[in-house]
Amino acid sequence: MANFSLKVNGKTQEVDVDPTTPMLWVLRDHLKLVGTKFGCGIAQCGACTVHLGDNAVRSCQLPVSAVGEQSITTIEGLSENGDHPVQKAWLEEDVYQCGYCQAGQIMNASAFLKRNPNPTDTEIEDAMNGNICRCGTYTRIKKAIKNASSISNA
Amino acid sequence: MTLIKTTYNRRSFLKSGSLAGGGMILGFSWLASCKPTPEQVSNIPKEWFDINSFLKIGDNGMVTIMSPNPEIGQNVKTSMPMIVADELGVDWKNVIVEQAPLNTDIFQRQLAGGSQSIRVGWSGLRMAGATAKHMLVAAAADTWQVDASEITVDAGVISHTASNNSAGFGDMASKAATMPVPEEVKLKETNDFDIIGTDRRNVDGPNIITGKPLFGIDIQEEGMMIAMIIHPPAFGMTYKSMNADTVKSMPGIKDVFPIDVYKDDTEKQWSDAGSIDKLVAIVGESTWQCMQAKKALNVEWEESSALESTEGHDEALTKLLNTSSKQPARKDGNVASAFKKADKVIERTYSAPFLAHNTMEPMNFYADVTAERALFNGPIQTPEFLEKTLASRLGMPVEKIDIKMSRMGGGFGRRLYGTFGVEAAVISQHMKAPIKLVYTREDDMTQGTYRPTYKVKYKAGLDKEGNLIAWHVKGAGSNDDLLFENRFPAGAVDNYLAEKFSLETNVTTGAWRAPRSNFVAGAEQAFLDEVAEAAGKDPIEFRLELFDRAIKNPVGEPEKNDYDPVRYAGVLKLVREKAGWDGSQKNGVARGVSAYYCHNSYVAQVLDLATDKKSPKVTKVWCAVDCGIVINPMAAKNQIEGGIIDGIGHATYSEMTFEDGKPQHKNFDTYRLIRHKEAPKEIESFFVDNGIDPTGLGEPSLPPIIGALANALYKATGKRHYNQPFITEKSVIG
Numbered sequence: 001m002a003n004f005s006l007k008v009n010g011k012t013q014e015v016d017v018d019p020t021t022p023m024l025w026v027l028r029d030h031l032k033l034v035g036t037k038f039g040c041g042i043a044q045c046g047a048c049t050v051h052l053g054d055n056a057v058r059s060c061q062l063p064v065s066a067v068g069e070q071s072i073t074t075i076e077g078l079s080e081n082g083d084h085p086v087q088k089a090w091l092e093e094d095v096y097q098c099g100y101c102q103a104g105q106i107m108n109a110s111a112f113l114k115r116n117p118n119p120t121d122t123e124i125e126d127a128m129n130g131n132i133c134r135c136g137t138y139t140r141i142k143k144a145i146k147n148a149s150s151i152s153n154a
Numbered sequence: 155m156t157l158i159k160t161t162y163n164r165r166s167f168l169k170s171g172s173l174a175g176g177g178m179i180l181g182f183s184w185l186a187s188c189k190p191t192p193e194q195v196s197n198i199p200k201e202w203f204d205i206n207s208f209l210k211i212g213d214n215g216m217v218t219i220m221s222p223n224p225e226i227g228q229n230v231k232t233s234m235p236m237i238v239a240d241e242l243g244v245d246w247k248n249v250i251v252e253q254a255p256l257n258t259d260i261f262q263r264q265l266a267g268g269s270q271s272i273r274v275g276w277s278g279l280r281m282a283g284a285t286a287k288h289m290l291v292a293a294a295a296d297t298w299q300v301d302a303s304e305i306t307v308d309a310g311v312i313s314h315t316a317s318n319n320s321a322g323f324g325d326m327a328s329k330a331a332t333m334p335v336p337e338e339v340k341l342k343e344t345n346d347f348d349i350i351g352t353d354r355r356n357v358d359g360p361n362i363i364t365g366k367p368l369f370g371i372d373i374q375e376e377g378m379m380i381a382m383i384i385h386p387p388a389f390g391m392t393y394k395s396m397n398a399d400t401v402k403s404m405p406g407i408k409d410v411f412p413i414d415v416y417k418d419d420t421e422k423q424w425s426d427a428g429s430i431d432k433l434v435a436i437v438g439e440s441t442w443q444c445m446q447a448k449k450a451l452n453v454e455w456e457e458s459s460a461l462e463s464t465e466g467h468d469e470a471l472t473k474l475l476n477t478s479s480k481q482p483a484r485k486d487g488n489v490a491s492a493f494k495k496a497d498k499v500i501e502r503t504y505s506a507p508f509l510a511h512n513t514m515e516p517m518n519f520y521a522d523v524t525a526e527r528a529l530f531n532g533p534i535q536t537p538e539f540l541e542k543t544l545a546s547r548l549g550m551p552v553e554k555i556d557i558k559m560s561r562m563g564g565g566f567g568r569r570l571y572g573t574f575g576v577e578a579a580v581i582s583q584h585m586k587a588p589i590k591l592v593y594t595r596e597d598d599m600t601q602g603t604y605r606p607t608y609k610v611k612y613k614a615g616l617d618k619e620g621n622l623i624a625w626h627v628k629g630a631g632s633n634d635d636l637l638f639e640n641r642f643p644a645g646a647v648d649n650y651l652a653e654k655f656s657l658e659t660n661v662t663t664g665a666w667r668a669p670r671s672n673f674v675a676g677a678e679q680a681f682l683d684e685v686a687e688a689a690g691k692d693p694i695e696f697r698l699e700l701f702d703r704a705i706k707n708p709v710g711e712p713e714k715n716d717y718d719p720v721r722y723a724g725v726l727k728l729v730r731e732k733a734g735w736d737g738s739q740k741n742g743v744a745r746g747v748s749a750y751y752c753h754n755s756y757v758a759q760v761l762d763l764a765t766d767k768k769s770p771k772v773t774k775v776w777c778a779v780d781c782g783i784v785i786n787p788m789a790a791k792n793q794i795e796g797g798i799i800d801g802i803g804h805a806t807y808s809e810m811t812f813e814d815g816k817p818q819h820k821n822f823d824t825y826r827l828i829r830h831k832e833a834p835k836e837i838e839s840f841f842v843d844n845g846i847d848p849t850g851l852g853e854p855s856l857p858p859i860i861g862a863l864a865n866a867l868y869k870a871t872g873k874r875h876y877n878q879p880f881i882t883e884k885s886v887i888g
């Protein structure tokens with residue numbers, strides 16, 4: 001066990017955990033931020049996506065000891081009022097079915113749009129390919145991302 | 155208006171104190187498009203008045219509607235309350251939705267499965283709204299001393315024009331709650347609906363996009379520990395022994411012990427199918443610690459029955475299809491003599507592998523069992539049945555068992571089988587503490603309850619004019635005999651024979667989205683395409699001719715046929731028109747068509763593949779649906795899109811195989827699911843507008859798309875596809 005001081009959603013938080021613990025479980029079990037989801041645990045599904053600085057990363061593959069000073073943003077901290085352009089676009093398109101994969105989809109999409117505010121369809125597909133949606137909401141996700149790109153560019 | 159007796163499950167309409175409240179995450183319909191303004195937040199009423207089990211009305215006119223059924227992503231939590239709200243006459247923006255408690259005395263069939271929630275719930279939901287409206291009107295009539303029949307209700311406002319009186323629902327709520335429940339109520343005419351048939355966004359949308367703890371796996375309770383299980387590595391193996399000493403002393407680990415999930419005298423329900431009766435449980439402070447312990451623990455297993463393999467399953471199914479059944483499932487005319495007379499005879503065999511459900515949220519359940527009572531919370535499609543099993547296993551009356559229904563991260567049939575709930579109960583009882591049982595993806599994928607593996611052989615005979623004169627189908631599956639013998643083309647062919655067989659295996663199987671149909675539709679529709687080609691006919695025309703026969707002069711007793719040929723033909727004609735189908739193939743595009751009926755709904759699809767790419771890509775799907783009245787078109791289309799993507803994905807990429815009883819895929823690195831790049835570019839859905847009572851939509855769009863895909867792939871590659879997943883036949887799409 002070791003102590004870590006983490007910057008999560010703009011707040012500094014202390015945890016005492018095994019240094020190998022993936023951030024996914026630090027968030028879910030220790031910080032009670034359960035919006036970040038467990039899907040596979042082996043970097044295959046994207047359900048656990050969070051932002052490390054500005055980058056979308058898979059928190060199931062990120063040991064708490066590797067985080068250091070970098071800030072972490074989870075779905076709970078993406079916006080204060082649930083009004084990030086990507087969240088708004090998701091509401092508008094009524095994207096979700098079960099909803100379980102969507103935090104990961106939203107976190108990946110929001111980091112991607114920051115890098116590439118005007119993506120083509122192919123760029124969207126490439127960027128999002130690591131996020132599985134078992135319910136099959138892919139066509140709506142793509143629409144919502146295009147929509148979000150126009151909201152934030154407006 | 156339709157006058158209808160409220161005898162139907164009348165207890166639901168009597169006042170009850172069962173409405174849940176505090177501490178739950180509510181679905182606010184008026185938050186579905188934006189963040190609440192301070193004004194809206196203060197709109198939470200000071201006092202609520204229970205009108206009946208489905209709804210309560212606040213002193214300010216807000217209405218809380220209970221959503222009775224479990225939510226697995228089929229969106230019943232929005233669409234079922236919409237039905238109540240429409241009959242009630244409330245403005246949807248003043249509705250709050252709550253998940254109802256499990257209470258099958260007052261709510262009917264609290265189960266998510268078979269695409270039946272809306273179809274079965276329809277009348278009761280309408281009556282719940284209409285009864286409440288009746289009581290509000292009665293309260294107003296009494297207050298104003300006017301005739302109730304002169305009173306109108308619109309968007310939460312009750313008015314009597316002649317006396318110039320009007321009041322909001324909130325003003326009348328307390329009095330309405332004391333009014334007698336009417337013996338009969340008037341239901342709206344279908345063309346008077348103003349919420350039903352309109353696009354309404356998912357009431358949980360704002361909670362989903364902000365990561366609120368909606369799912370079973372998100373549950374956190376005071377003093378709760380994490381529990382995990384280890385199940386046998388192979389079907390045919392069972393627990394022998396373990397040495398848990400070193401693992402028990404690992405950091406955070408509380409206990410490691412074998413459990414008997416069921417006792418010999420436990421009364422099992424159908425929902426306990428696929429159970430593994432002896433497991434190892436690991437309980438610890440955190441998930442990661444349990445995962446580490448799970449890896450470190452050495453468990454010995456022993457063989458208890460045959461260790462089966464995919465090759466063995468395949469051979470056994472083939473063998474079954476080469477036998478004849480003594481009692482055919484259906485027989486019309488004489489196929490043998492018809493085949494002798496036929497100008498052309500075509501015979502083809504199709505197969506599909508076992509499939510895991512792979513709900514995105516792995517199995518999990520919260521349990522807190524004490525000697526006095528047992529509390530549960532989690533994702534379960536069949537809470538009522540789980541409760542019965544728990545009562546028997548824990549030796550406790552159902553009254554002492556409370557199951558809350560969390561939102562589910564997918565169901566697809568997997569959560570019909572609630573053995574994980576029983577496991578959680580037994581572990582909590584042993585620990586004398588609340589626990590949350592969580593499966594890893596590997597546990598989830600290798601546990602079983604799979605979609606059965608199937609094989610089907612079709613033989614068709616055509617006369618010189620290309621008329622279908624004989625049809626012989628033989629179907630077989632693992633622990634499931636596959637066929638629906640009275641579905642199309644039964645009733646449309648003079649000589650028809652259906653034989654079915656079940657192969658007993660110890661690989662456990664269960665319902666998987668659109669059971670049986672999920673394979674047989676694709677096979678049948680691909681075969682029909684080949685038969686139409688042999689007959690020299692357009693595949694839509696060919697099918698329409700057969701429906702025509704079933705309409706005008708059905709073979710056998712018409713009531714035996716499990717489909718309505720008029721509605722079936724209707725969706726085919728609609729999709730033909732919408733897709734501009736003229737039988738021709740455009741350059742760079744390969745088209746396939748398919749139609750199927752299941753779960754009381756009719757679906758026809760046209761699928762376009764772009765062939766100018768390295769590998770064919772689905773560019774567009776047109777989908778025509780007849781599911782009667784559509785409650786929420788926006789959500790209905792979501793279900794259709796999901797079913798189509800699900801069908802294309804599984805038929806193309808997914809399979810579970812076995813060696814020595816061991817599942818050969820454990821996670822998404824080798825078990826392939828469809829991804830963004832492989833999904834259709836566009837899906838367009840169309841509904842037949844016929845005012846018929848609504849039917850299911852969670853499943854019907856999946857089965858036929860596999861046929862449409864296979865038929866388009868043939869046009870694209872010149873090769874017919876008989877064995878799923880198609881990727882093994884080297885036709886990669888996407």
Ligand code: FES
Nearest residue numbers: 039040041046060
């Ligand atoms: S849980 Fe991290 S990628 Fe699947």
Ligand code: FES
Nearest residue numbers: 099101133134135
């Ligand atoms: S919405 Fe269910 S997994 Fe994506």
